[in-house]
Amino acid sequence: MKYLVMKCGGSVLENLPRSFYEDIVKIHEFGEWIPVIVHGGGPLITSLLKSFNVETTFVGGLRVTNEQVLDVVEMVLSGSVNKEVVRNIIETGGKAFGISGIDGGLLQAEPTEDAKTLGFVGKVVSVNNKIIEGIVDQGFIPVISPVGIDAYGQRYNINGDVAASAIAKSLGANLCFISDIPGIMVEKDGIKQKLDIVSKSVIEEMIANQTIYGGMIPKVKAAIDGLLSHIPEVGIINGIEKNSLLDYVSGKKIGTKIVLEEEIFYG
Incomplete structure (x- = not known):
């Protein structure tokens, strides 16, 4: 059996269909993969902070x-x-334990290098x-909710993607980011296209030119x-799309696969 760590962002959670949770239950029942869910909750946090009149700002995508x-x-x-x-998992016939x-x-967490700017991230x-x-x-x-703690009892807000990656590394698991878009998109000749596979060097270039932001x-x-850190595979898939999760675990070509190779040729 292999672990599959799935990170579901707060924005996509609001729109995930019942079939997505049904697919998680099916994967769990099949037994080949062991699903582990790490979730966010950004939009609801922002909404609640606004209702409390608490200002919220982001630096580099981190609150x-x-x-x-x-x-x-x-x-x-x-x-x-x-x-x-x-x-939602229980309602679709599964067994889940929230923690x-x-x-x-x-x-176990510690402050980021940008603690002076980010605070308790x-x-x-x-x-x-x-x-x-x-x-x-x-x-x-x-x-799993991505809130961490240090040896002294100090809590830390941990970005869900970062937490999911750490958990996947620890378990030697595949990592799958569940999104509400098909994958990493680029514009070519005025038309947005999905990258089936993208390398570390291309991602760094896309961050530099703000294609990724x-x-x-x-x-x-x-x-x-x-x-x-030797996670076997990382992918980004659209959780709204029917059967996307089942297609992913079946090895079908879906979403964007992220790899380390320096040169990738797109067909």
Whole structure:
């Protein structure tokens, strides 16, 4: 059996069809793959912060996080969003167990190098695999909210893509980013086209020329970081598209595959 870590962003979670959760349950029942879900919740966090009249800003696709923002982040991610995902899986006949990265020290974190700018935004330094394995051994699909903790009890807001990559690295798992777009898109002759496969060097060029920007930056950086740490495969697929997840685990050509090779030829 192989682990498949799926990262579902907050924006796509709002639009995922029931069939997506049905496919997760099918994958779990087939037994070839062990699904692990890491989720975001950005739009709901932003909405709630706005209702509280708390200013929120982003730097390089990451939310600047003080203690007040952190309270809302944890409430949304580890509370309402986490339990919504668990509930959706249960409603489609599956078994899911929701957990925060804080619980059991699942995601041990420390501040990023840009802590002076970003505040309590963390990076994962270790993952307690025994917790994930214990949940899996009980027959549940782990559903993880990306809030981490350090040895002193300080919480950290961890970008969901970064958390998913760290978990995939720790488990030796494939990593799949679930999006609401077909993959990484480029414009050619005035028409947007999906890249079937894209390399590290091309991604770096696309970040430099701002073809890739905003929230996609931490996603592709997390993908490359995972590949450099020997994650077998990283893909971006459209979770709204029917059967996309089943097609992915079946090895069909779908979404964008991210690789390390320096030169890729697109056919």
